[in-house]
Amino acid sequence: MNGLIETLRQAVGANHVLVDGDLSAWEQDWRKRARGKALAVVRPGTTEEVAQVVRACAAAATPIVPQGGNTGMVVGSTPDDSGRAVVLNLTRMNRVRAVDAANLTITVDAGCVLQTVQEAAEAAGYLFPLSLAAEGSCTIGGNLATNAGGTQVVRYGNARELCLGLEVVTAQGEVWDGLSGLRKDNTGYDLRDLFIGSEGTLGVITAATMKLYPLPRATLTAWAAVPSMDAALALLGLAHRHLGAGLTGFEVMGQFALGLVVKHMPQLRVPFQQESAWCVLLENADQESEEHARAQFERLLEAALEDGCATDAVVAENIAQARALWHVRENIPLAQAEEGLNIKHDISIPVSRIPDFCAETDALLKREIAGVRLVNFGHLGDGNLHYNVQAPEEDDMQAFLREHEERVNALxxxxxxxxxxxISAEHGIGTLKVGKLxxxxxxxxxxxxxxxxDALDPQGIMNPGKVLLP
Amino acid sequence: MNGLIETLRQAVGANHVLVDGDLSAWEQDWRKRARGKALAVVRPGTTEEVAQVVRACAAAATPIVPQGGNTGMVVGSTPDDSGRAVVLNLTRMNRVRAVDAANLTITVDAGCVLQTVQEAAEAAGYLFPLSLAAEGSCTIGGNLATNAGGTQVVRYGNARELCLGLEVVTAQGEVWDGLSGLRKDNTGYDLRDLFIGSEGTLGVITAATMKLYPLPRATLTAWAAVPSMDAALALLGLAHRHLGAGLTGFEVMGQFALGLVVKHMPQLRVPFQQESAWCVLLENADQESEEHARAQFERLLEAALEDGCATDAVVAENIAQARALWHVRENIPLAQAEEGLNIKHDISIPVSRIPDFCAETDALLKREIAGVRLVNFGHLGDGNLHYNVQAPEEDDMQAFLREHEERVNALxxxxxxxxxxxISAEHGIGTLKVGKLxxxxxxxxxxxxxxxxDALDPQGIMNPGKVLLP
Structure with missing residues (x-):
């Protein structure tokens, strides 16, 4: 193994091959669910260096764990505890390579932090719409490897739909330059979409060309009280008809989930929480003007009140109010954590079947575990629910998890x-769900x-144990 | 081989196994570029029958050529002349399986004609936006197998972007039910996008779940004279900013291409043809009202006239006028054919590089072939040009093709x-470009x-000779 370490040092520079000291930032997932042990952490600075690292590891039959910001939710970017794997961390590769305004594209290194990509786009007068909680530290390479979702999928799609081309180092250490800025290219199999979402198990994404959009002139946020999940769906249908592609966000939040925010973040104002079973946050992005966006929103909400699919509604008057509403939505996970441990699920269901799914599954869980509490919220526009199961109020949390986690997951x-x-809408499989798949x-x-x-990684060295069992 | 034919008859019914008589409708591509010979034409009625056919062919190591409406442009859905291959025609599988309005999806058999899918969507109050010249006879399975493009890609993407899930019969004759209506599903590799665009070389698409959109309240068409390709690009940028996702079409047409329409279809009115190097057709689909769409269009065109990226412009007053403008665009290929044979290219270039590409390539061709005429038009919004090369006016067409086709293609x-x-933006590879790839x-x-x-079709029986050379 010393020979390999030496080769890696020559490839990327001795400073960028970490073998001693505290490597927990690279060996442990950020939710601290698993701590592995790496043979080394290697931090290449160029695509060619990545290729050299992969060739060296391939020659030594040494497993490679590609890693970006290490903010994944499913333990997909950290090594197992064998001490055999090389962690290939891409965060030194963080250049914005090019913004092509007329082509509406941006080309970036895989290690670019998502927020950096957003900011580079905005500086050029464009929108890069991928947006999610970890955007200050996750990387675009990781976003693509996991096909990240986030809050604007209802309009712009997942990371996959935002990508036009990739540069990839294959499991053999060859460089595939697929950095196309083309919106149409029918010259063979879609290798791009094969690597996107493969969680580093087929090769290493080293750069990407992503789509840009014109910046909207106005973005408004509304909040509506809806009496039932059926009503939330009816409101979604109305919003699609009224706003078309202006509808960039549609988040649903259950009364109990919002109650946790009220309880643990008393400084936050949560409209309609007391009187309504569900609340919905809507976002409308407009190419025309704030006045136009507001008029559209008002027409939509009037129609919704008339139909009865909303019982009350408010449109944020200014950006501060809009941020405050988003803040409520984004604080649900924290409020949950304050309340104690819970069993999380990141699931998707065809939108039309969500009301029946919730009614039936809620009932099954309540029958199974007396007093169980359901923290249900998510991106209803995409059919994606964070359907979380919290212990009964008086229970010991650890005991609840020990006793019920497996059964609740199965149910x-x-x-x-x-x-x-x-069973995984936007978080992926990693090692956390690989046994369930x-x-x-x-x-x-x-x-x-x-x-x-087996065809693309016959040695099985690319992120083994993730996505597929060996 | 009689054993195989007998097995096929048992699988799908003797009536649906054609071996005698004139099979040219299935053996010849519609542009009549190639005539093959089939062992049999098999027309299954269900997915299970498709699976039986594939299993029977796999057992006999007999090649299978999947076929929909047989309207492809690259000789991808007809057999070679060996007489060994079974043509697997899916047009009997033409059921609309389900429209799920709340989920904004439609699930259809692969053999559904595209227009049938459009009509079923519209009957339910929704838009299925895939639209192309052959829509009256091409099938959705063929559209997906070739990742078809068409006229609304600038807003809705290609067939791939419109598909949420597939049902596929694998090369081993197993049925993969991937008919997901999910907008988010990160549970492993993107097999869907692998089959889409693979031209039947990996398996047989038997059904698909496709996205629907709310019907726009108004769709308006405009026509603008633009002085140069640079100006056309500037107009495209303005259109993105003003119309956002309302921009559903952006077609560019060169003066000579439009001149052929004027010459051969004198009954058609072609605005601004005489005075302008290029014309652009724009389409604006609006969720609000015709009045709103018109006001938006007028603001855009005023800005364009002011910037000088358009020198004249007109918005169609009614549907008849809009159709007439589209009619001009759609008649360019026919006008071309009237003028005589030409060398066709279906290419894409990053949008920002199209002006330089055209200037340089035009000049090279004119230097190479004195008097050569360039018929250039296409979907500029997607960077997709139909860049066609027509013989000098006085030349013998056949001689021109014989002498120049290879050289022009290479150039x-x-x-x-x-x-x-x-080299293939939307038509695919088939056999026509398989040697070039x-x-x-x-x-x-x-x-x-x-x-x-090799991994998915180790026997090499799925549409051999297409996409990849054996």
Whole structure:
């Protein structure tokens, strides 16, 4: 192994091969669910250096764990505890390579922090719409490797839909320059979308060309009280019709979830929490003017009140009010944490089936565990719920998790399967769900995934143990 | 082989296995560029029948050529002349399986004609935006197998971006039910996008779940005279800023291309043809009202006239006028054909580089062939040009093609490569470009494509000779 370390030092410089000291920033996932042990942490500065690292590891049959900001939710970017794997951290590769305004594209190194990409786009007068909680530290390479979602998917899609081209170092250490800025290219298989979402198990994304959009002239936020999940769906349908592509956000939040915010963040104002089973946050981005956006919003909300799918509604008067509403939404996970441990699920269901899914699954859980509390919120516009299960008020949290976690997961995931959903909407598989996948994914699909993995990474050195069991 | 035919008859019914008589509708591509010979034409009625056919062919190591409406442009859905291949025609599978309004999805058999899908969506009050010349006879399965483009890509993307899930019969004759109506699903590799655009070389698409959109309240068409390709690009940028996602079409047409319409279709009125080097057709789809769409269009065109990126412009007053403008655009290929044979290219270039590409390539061609005429038009919003080369006026067409076709293709494709473009923007590879691909595609990408092909179709029975050389 000393030979490999020496080769890696020559490839990227001795300073950028870490073997001693506290490596926990790279060896542990940020939710501190798992702590692994790396043979070394290697921090290349260029694509060619990445290729050299991969070739050296391939020659030594040494596993490689690609890593960006290490903010993933499913333990997908940290090594196992064998001490055999090299962590390939890309954060030194953080250049914005080019902004092409007329082509509406930006080309960036994989290690660029998401917020840096957003800011570079905005400085050029454009919007890069991918937006999520970790944007200050996650990297675009990690976003692509996990096909990240976030809050604007209802309009702009996931990371995959925002990407036009990739540069990738293959498992053999070859560089594929697929950095296309083309919106149409039908010259063979879609390798780009194969690498996107593969969580570093097929190769290493080293750069990407992403789509830009004109900056909206105005972005407004509204908050509506809705009496039921059926009503929330009716409001979503109305919003699609009234706002078209102006609808950039549609978040639903259950009364109990908002109650936790009221309880633990008393400084935050939560409209309509007491009187309504659900609240919805809507965002409308407009190319025309604030006046136009406001008029559109008012027409929509009037129609919703008339239809009865909303019982009350308010449009933020200014940016501070809009931020305050988003702040409530974004603080639900923190308020949950204040309340104690819970069992989290990042699921998706066809939008039309969400009311039935919730009614049935809520009832099953309440029958199973007396007093259980459901923290339900999410991106309803995309059918994505963070459907979390909190212990009964008086319970010991640790005991609750020990006793119920497996059973609750099985119950929720079985329901997800029954309703045609996905057990991982936006977080991916990593190691956290890799054991569950065979129970919930089509065996035919799994067989094809395995065939593709073996074809592109026959040595099995790319992020082993993630996505697919060895 | 009689054993196989008998098995196929048992699988799909003797009536649906064609071996005698005139099979040219299935053996010949519609542009009549190639005539093959099939062992049989098999027309299954269900997914399970498709699976039985594939299993029977796999057992006999018999090649399978999946076929929809057989309207492709690159000889991708007809058999070679060996008489060994089974044509698997899916047009009997033409059910609309479900419209899910709240989920904004439609699920259809692969053999559904595109227009049927559009009509089913509209009958339910929704828009299915894929639209192209062959929509009256092409099938959605073929659209997906070739990742079809068309006239609304600037807003809605290609067929790939409109698809949420697939049902596929694998090369082993297994059924993969990936008919997801989910907008977020991060549970492994993107097999859907791998089959989309693979032209039947990895498996057979038997059904798909596609996205729907709210019907726009108004769709308006405008026509602008622009002095140069640079000006056309500036107008495109303005249109993105003013209309946002309302911009659903942006077509550019060169003066000579429009001149052919004037010459051969004198009944059509072609605005600004005489005085302008280029014309642009713009479409604006609005969720609000015709009045609003018109006001938006007028603001945009005023700004364009002021900037000088348009020298004249007109907005269609009614649907008949709008249709007439589209009619001009759509008649360019026919007018071209009236003028005589020409050398066609379906290319894409990053939008920002199109002016330089055209200036340089035009000049090279004119230097190479005195008097050559360039018929240039296309979907500028997507960087997709139909860059066609017509013989000098006095030349014999057949002699021109014989003498120049290879050289012109090489010159144009070399330029495409130089400008970072694609030699097939929306038509695919088929057999027509399969020999060219190795010269213009990254060898690393080709190696990965080959590895994927061998992994999913190890026998090499799925549409052999298309996309990848054997």
């Amino acid at each position: 929720v995931f079985d329901q997800v399967r029954k309703f045609g959903g996905s 065979p129970h919930y994914k089509s065996p035919v699909a799994l067989k094809m995934m395995r065939a593709v993995k | 144009v494709f070399d330029q495409v490569r130089k400008f970072g473009g694609s 190795p010269h213009y595609k990254s060898p690393v990408a080709l190696k990965m494509m080959r590895a994927v092909k």
